[in-house]
Amino acid sequence: NTSAAVANLTAEVFKKKVGKIMSINNVSIVSPASVEKSPVSPRKALNLLAGLVVGLLLGIGLAFIREITDTTVTSEDYLTDTLGLTALGIVNEIDQSDVKKRVFSKQKLYGNSPRRV
Incomplete structure (x- = not known):
């Protein structure tokens, strides 16, 4: 509602000002702004x-x-x-829960290092 009023007022002011600036008198508003229902x-x-x-x-x-x-x-x-x-x-499929158990357990995941005889 407000936008239609602003558009109509702007058109009226433009109509008056353009007539003075351009020295013409046949400026008219074709159709006024209206508010859509939807x-x-x-x-x-x-x-x-x-x-x-x-x-x-x-x-x-x-x-x-x-x-x-x-x-x-x-x-x-x-x-x-x-x-x-x-x-x-x-390589068989590795179960993720088994990996987590082994990583967070206190058991060693590796064997003894090689020894010299």
Whole structure:
């Protein structure tokens, strides 16, 4: 409501001043400013939906790119069948809780140092 009043007052003042400055008398206001019944922006539902769609597409795209650029060897079959290499050994999956127990325990994680005889 206030913004429409300010715009209309500005137009009236401009109409009077421009006539004097430019020496013309045919300046008129085409249409006065009016207040919209519903706000033009922001459209919360549309913005939420657009954000959801864009976020979903970005997430899927990043997951796809990460999968394509992953060069980790995950199976022995890939080494032997695809690459024709011989597997020298396999490292089993390490349980994180077991690692924490060993790190924070008082037991030594290493053996005795080599001794000379």
